[in-house]
Amino acid sequence: MNDLAELKQYVVAHARAQNIPAAHHQGILDRIRTDEDGTPGSWVRELTLAGDRLAEEDDLLGAFQQYNLARFPYVDGEARRTALERCVTTFDRWRHSAPVPITPFTARLPDGEVRCWTTGLDSGTPRPLLVFLGGIVSIKEQWAPLLGQIAGLGMAGLVTELPGVGENTLPYDADSWTMLPRLLDAAGAPESTYVVALSFSGHLALRASLEDSRIKGVVGAGAPVRRFFTDAAWQRRVPRLTLDTLAHLTGSAPEKLSDHLAGWALDDDQLRAVTAQIGMVASRRDEIIPPEDWELLRRHVPSLRFLAHDDVHGSPRHLTETSLWTFLTLLRMRGEGGPARARLHEALRAERARLRAVADATPDRTTPDRAPLAESTA
Numbered sequence: 001m002n003d004l005a006e007l008k009q010y011v012v013a014h015a016r017a018q019n020i021p022a023a024h025h026q027g028i029l030d031r032i033r034t035d036e037d038g039t040p041g042s043w044v045r046e047l048t049l050a051g052d053r054l055a056e057e058d059d060l061l062g063a064f065q066q067y068n069l070a071r072f073p074y075v076d077g078e079a080r081r082t083a084l085e086r087c088v089t090t091f092d093r094w095r096h097s098a099p100v101p102i103t104p105f106t107a108r109l110p111d112g113e114v115r116c117w118t119t120g121l122d123s124g125t126p127r128p129l130l131v132f133l134g135g136i137v138s139i140k141e142q143w144a145p146l147l148g149q150i151a152g153l154g155m156a157g158l159v160t161e162l163p164g165v166g167e168n169t170l171p172y173d174a175d176s177w178t179m180l181p182r183l184l185d186a187a188g189a190p191e192s193t194y195v196v197a198l199s200f201s202g203h204l205a206l207r208a209s210l211e212d213s214r215i216k217g218v219v220g221a222g223a224p225v226r227r228f229f230t231d232a233a234w235q236r237r238v239p240r241l242t243l244d245t246l247a248h249l250t251g252s253a254p255e256k257l258s259d260h261l262a263g264w265a266l267d268d269d270q271l272r273a274v275t276a277q278i279g280m281v282a283s284r285r286d287e288i289i290p291p292e293d294w295e296l297l298r299r300h301v302p303s304l305r306f307l308a309h310d311d312v313h314g315s316p317r318h319l320t321e322t323s324l325w326t327f328l329t330l331l332r333m334r335g336e337g338g339p340a341r342a343r344l345h346e347a348l349r350a351e352r353a354r355l356r357a358v359a360d361a362t363p364d365r366t367t368p369d370r371a372p373l374a375e376s377t378a
Helices: 004-017 022-031 043-056 060-071 078-097 140-152 176-187 200-209 240-250 254-264 268-272 291-300 316-334 338-360
Strands: 103-109 112-119 129-133 156-160 193-198 215-221 277-283 305-309
Touching: 004 022, 004 060, 004 240, 004 316, 022 043, 022 060, 043 060, 043 078, 060 078, 060 140, 078 140, 103 176, 112 140, 112 176, 129 140, 129 176, 129 200, 140 156, 156 176, 176 200, 193 200, 193 316, 200 215, 200 277, 215 316, 240 254, 268 291, 277 291, 277 316, 291 305, 305 316, 316 338
Parallel strands: 129 156, 129 193, 193 215, 215 277, 277 305
Antiparallel strands: 103 112, 112 156
């Protein structure tokens, strides 16, 4: 059973990332009293019922978003398994009304299956591919609506999950980076492939880029690099939800997780050997990823474009800025100019101006929005 206060704290950022209005989930969260498996007043039951009501009203987008919150952070019983299944099937219904064609794709590998949502892979016009990977607690359905924006950049898109997350049945271990090259093989990926990789998937994508020359660029956010994996004292400070999720995905006992993860760290030589272009978003108040990890990237990765927010993990106060910067960075990596880049640049400028105005109106100068917004090379 998860810590209820942590569930309520961290799911809010995921609700914001899906553009779910606070009014659509706050009342539900207030009613939740327990995380027992599907009992009245429990996390999964209340959020699943909210999804059921929206599905009955034919609000399929809202429904699969609520089912996604219900299965958060990972399937640990029958109730969350049901919520995940409803999330996937409801998304499958919704995709037929999406602004771009969204097609399922499954890579069947010797050690498991990687299920994906894609757009433009079967286009007659060759396009660069953007692979989008969420972190340890987010599933592909959460991010698949971004396929419309990806298509708007003139790219094919593929959204999938980390090993062990959602419907991905591969094991999550030190060799999980091999999933990405094998997935690119199965999908017939072009020589110009880019990866947006959030949180722990950023580590996987960095490692894979060392071995696969098709990966021309990686844009990550809050990626662990070394100290997170090797510093047991730091890990003891990390929220229980993160450690429990990692223990679940890796099949390790929580008390043995530190020893299990130690070999995952990237060393200086590996970081210096990165030839793909790298963009990284960091949070100065990150309670999960130690600051030394993004400092290692700044010190050793010559191509790095870097953006720092004075915020907590995932920078929930800066989601719009991060999204705009991410897509703008992808265009810069590709050397693309034109109207699309100009629109993103203007939207990013406007969002930063808005954040500064909010910060100037905030009496408490210790809040995350008060500090300098960014250090950026893009």
